[in-house]
Amino acid sequence: MMLNPDPDAALVERVKQGDVRAFEMLVVKYQRRIERLIARMVRDVDLVADIAQETFIRAYRALPQFRAESAFYTWLYRIAVNTAKKALVDMKRDPVTTLTALQGSDDDDETYRPGMEPTDGETPEALLASKEIAATVNAAIAALSEDLRQAITLREIEGLSYEEISDVMNCPIGTVRSRIFRAREAIAERLRPLLDTREGNRW
Amino acid sequence: MSQPDSDRSSSDSSRRILSALADGDATDSEAARAFQAWRDDPDARATWHGYQLIGDVLRSEDLASAPRADEAFLVALRARLADEPVVLAPQPRAEEVPEAVPAVANGGAATRSRARWQGPMAMAAGFLVVIGGLNVLRPFGHGPDASVAAAGGASSPLMASATAINNNGAVVPVGQQTPAQTKAAADQLAPYLAAHRQSAMNAPFQMPGNDLRNVNLVQPAQ
Numbered sequence: 001m002m003l004n005p006d007p008d009a010a011l012v013e014r015v016k017q018g019d020v021r022a023f024e025m026l027v028v029k030y031q032r033r034i035e036r037l038i039a040r041m042v043r044d045v046d047l048v049a050d051i052a053q054e055t056f057i058r059a060y061r062a063l064p065q066f067r068a069e070s071a072f073y074t075w076l077y078r079i080a081v082n083t084a085k086k087a088l089v090d091m092k093r094d095p096v097t098t099l100t101a102l103q104g105s106d107d108d109d110e111t112y113r114p115g116m117e118p119t120d121g122e123t124p125e126a127l128l129a130s131k132e133i134a135a136t137v138n139a140a141i142a143a144l145s146e147d148l149r150q151a152i153t154l155r156e157i158e159g160l161s162y163e164e165i166s167d168v169m170n171c172p173i174g175t176v177r178s179r180i181f182r183a184r185e186a187i188a189e190r191l192r193p194l195l196d197t198r199e200g201n202r203w
Numbered sequence: 204m205s206q207p208d209s210d211r212s213s214s215d216s217s218r219r220i221l222s223a224l225a226d227g228d229a230t231d232s233e234a235a236r237a238f239q240a241w242r243d244d245p246d247a248r249a250t251w252h253g254y255q256l257i258g259d260v261l262r263s264e265d266l267a268s269a270p271r272a273d274e275a276f277l278v279a280l281r282a283r284l285a286d287e288p289v290v291l292a293p294q295p296r297a298e299e300v301p302e303a304v305p306a307v308a309n310g311g312a313a314t315r316s317r318a319r320w321q322g323p324m325a326m327a328a329g330f331l332v333v334i335g336g337l338n339v340l341r342p343f344g345h346g347p348d349a350s351v352a353a354a355g356g357a358s359s360p361l362m363a364s365a366t367a368i369n370n371n372g373a374v375v376p377v378g379q380q381t382p383a384q385t386k387a388a389a390d391q392l393a394p395y396l397a398a399h400r401q402s403a404m405n406a407p408f409q410m411p412g413n414d415l416r417n418v419n420l421v422q423p424a425q
Binding site: 005006007008009010011014016017018019020021022023024025028029031032033035036052053056057060061063125126129130131133137141152153155156157161162177180181184185187188191192194195 | 222224225226228234258260268269273277281289290291
């Protein structure tokens with residue numbers, strides 16, 4: 001039983017109504033957490049992204065059966081664990097075939113996997129970019145006013161709902177909403193130079 | 204080039220909604236606007252990614268990933284999702300909800316309406332049963348006009364047996380009778396049939412019920 005309403009309920013409902021683009025919003029939200037979870041289970045870093053992709057595809061297929069008895073992320077987490085376990089079992093049984101299957105089934109094009117070109121997730125440049133992002137976020141948080149920092153921390157780190165934050169901070173929910181938005185904007189402002197792409201629009 | 208005030212305000216409003224949606228606090232109309240923005244507005248998509256990345260980094264620096272990696276992941280998944288059938292979970296039809304309330308509210312009225320005609324109908328059905336029962340019983344008490352028993356018992360041993368059983372109040376289906384049961388029923392019927400034959404000979408009108416004599420044929424030959 002969930003203590004707080006699932007923050008993803010609106011997105012999940014939208015996907016259930018046939019809006020596949022809304023599912024992309026969930027992917028962007030949870031991709032990093034799912035990849036980290038899988039990376040802790042599967043040592044082969046080359047497989048992490050593939051298993052994460054498979055996780056999201058399975059979740060998308062199973063979404064009509066999602067009954068919201070748990071939070072969407074809890075449900076997605078279970079799918080990721082099961083997908084990773086299955087990949088590990090299959091790898092032990094038939095390492096070569098499993099690797100091929102996980103990396104896509106376009107047998108007619110051995111050299112190209114759409115969108116799955118070697119990413120720069122593990123390159124020195126990427127690691128540097130990640131460190132820069134983390135440092136920038138931390139610096140931006142430190143520069144926030146106490147109210148904004150407390151609001152965003154209670155929300156993102158402690159996972160409190162707006163109602164709970166309004167109780168803790170003794171202010172109206174509308175103020176909580178505004179403070180969290182302003183905190184995000186202040187951090188995003190500092191991050192923007194790091195997130196802008198060379199080609200322009202990324203998404 | 205500076206952004207016009209209206210655009211800046213619209214963009215600011217869009218980002219506020221995305222922030223609320225990220226926390227599950229957007230209203231339905233706000234959520235609808237956010238979904239539309241995700242489809243149409245590259246800035247909205249970048250904003251959504253930025254907000255989610257900030258949240259992840261606040262939780263753990265391990266989650267700070269290069270934007271290009273996130274982008275590549277989504278592009279790859281989009282290609283796979285394009286091959287998937289669109290998921291469509293059964294949705295309760297919105298217009299059915301308000302209809303459901305009056306349906307429940309009318310439940311009492313419907314019950315009352317049913318109650319109004321239930322009594323007379325039950326009484327009428329009761330009369331029919333009584334009349335039917337009398338018709339069945341009459342041949343044995345009043346002679347040959349009992350064509351019901353005649354027609355039923357005339358040619359079919361099973362039907363003769365059934366009639367006997369019905370008159371005795373038994374509910375065992377005909378097909379389940381043992382030969383011993385059939386004989387016992389026939390023995391019980393014998394005095395009635397004899398009386399009936401006597402009555403029929405004295406009757407002023409000869410009815411097709413003469414065939415009743417054939418009922419003798421249904422008695423098990425044992």
